[in-house]
Amino acid sequence: MAWVSVSVSLGFAGLAVLAWCAFKVWLGVRRFGRELERTRRRLEPERSALRDELSRLEDDRSPQPPGDGVRSS
Template sequence: MAWVAVSVTAGFVGLAVLAYCAFKVYLGVRRFGRELERTRSRLAPKQSALRDELSRLEGSRAPQAREDGVRSS
């Protein structure tokens, strides 16, 4: 009968280890989310400036006549 108590105890210890690991993963994901948000806020002005520059360049580009496209032989 002692083996029943040992197996139940081992099961609870295993669940405790899994709960600890899950909590550590949860904390890591939260920390990673904060880091992503901070990086996004730091890059937003630069991304906006690049987007404005791209639209300015596209607006100043001379339109080209359409041809038949690329032909392969």
């Protein structure tokens, strides 16, 4: 009967190791999420400036007639 108690205690020890690993992964994911949010806030002004510049370039561009494409010959 000693083997039963040994196997049960090893099972609990294995679960404790898995719980510790899951906790470490959870902390890492939380830290990564905070880093992504910080980077998103830091890049937001550049993103909006780039979007404004792109819309200004699209407004300034003159539309081409449909038949005037690049011809290869």
